[in-house]
Amino acid sequence: MAETLWDGGALPVAARGRNSVGWWGMLCLIATEASLFAYLLFSYYFFAAQHGKAWLPEPHPSLALAGPNTVILLSSSVAVWWGERGVTRGRRRQHLLGLAGGILLGLVFLVVQTFEWKGKSFGLNSGAYGSFYLTVTGFHMAHVIVGVVVLSVVFAWSAAGFFSPRRHDPVMISAVYWHFVDVVWLAVFFTFYLTPYLW
Amino acid sequence: VVDPPPPPYNFAVIPTVASRHPLWEAQLNESSARSSLTRGLLLDHGRETIGTSALDGEPNLILEMPTDTIAPFALAVCLAVLFAGALLHAWWLAALGALGAAGALILWFWPRRVHADMEAADG
Secondary structure (H helix, E strand, C coil): CHHHCCCCCCCCECCCHHHCHHHHHHHHHHHHHHHHHHHHHHHHHHHHHHHCHHHCCCCCCCHHHHHHHHHHHHHHHHHHHHHHHHHHCCCHHHHHHHHHHHHHHHHHHHHHHHHHHHCCCCCCCCCHHHHHHHHHHHHHHHHHHHHHHHHHHHHHHHHCCCCCCCCCHHHHHHHHHHHHHHHHHHHHHHHHHHHHHHC | CCCCCCCCCCCCCEEECCCCCHHHHHHHCCCCCCCEEEEEECCCCCCEEEEECCCCCCEEEEEECCCCCCHHHHHHHHHHHHHHHHHCCCHHHHHHHHHHHHHHHHHHCCCCHHHHHHHHHHC
């Protein structure tokens, strides 16, 4: 009998890191949101293939704002990654600075993207291209807004000292969401801003 | 074997399962190990259960079950307000619901410092 009982000593209490429900929940959310964007971008490519080059707006979407904005969003991912390294190594300044940098760069992205929208000659109802552009970038903007709110909450919790090098699941989980939002932007950017020039 | 009806807590300890056929161990006699409903891990610090490895079922973690909280109910109410506002095109109501839902989620995910004291046992 005794050999079937647990004799491995003290077990860690409460899941953390990649054992935690939150981590796997976030990966499932990423899978569903990635599917949403895959469908949206597929619709765009389908229309583009059906209607040919004349369907695209003239002139082609400008990279003047979108190019630097892509760099801004990517550097926000780097900042968050750096901040997460800070919390795992117990460097509080790096932890807080990285998260704050990610939030600020995310906000700059949102402001620039608003200007990008204002400069467009088409609207949500002015044709299939306008609908696609504003729906897809709008969905992406909504994800960025959620990410900025989540990172801000995690930043406040970090400043209040809730996290330690061993227990910082919210930092890790919000960081992976933020990286996902950035990767989605790369797909959106490639689709709307680069493929017209490649075609 | 537990007599029906089972007690409200089901099992006093987490049962030990020693083989693939716990009810037939005596007949099959594949090994000397025997399953037991009366001997096993006793987790009595609040609502706890064990996490196990995926393949071997070895205990590797003590999981804490959720405690009483109003957050999920508050979230449900706020989502109802959000979508009612959207259906009525009352955007101020929808915004109110969205803000409330965000607040309920933040409350739900609020980190607990209690685990910081357990880090010594984390190994």
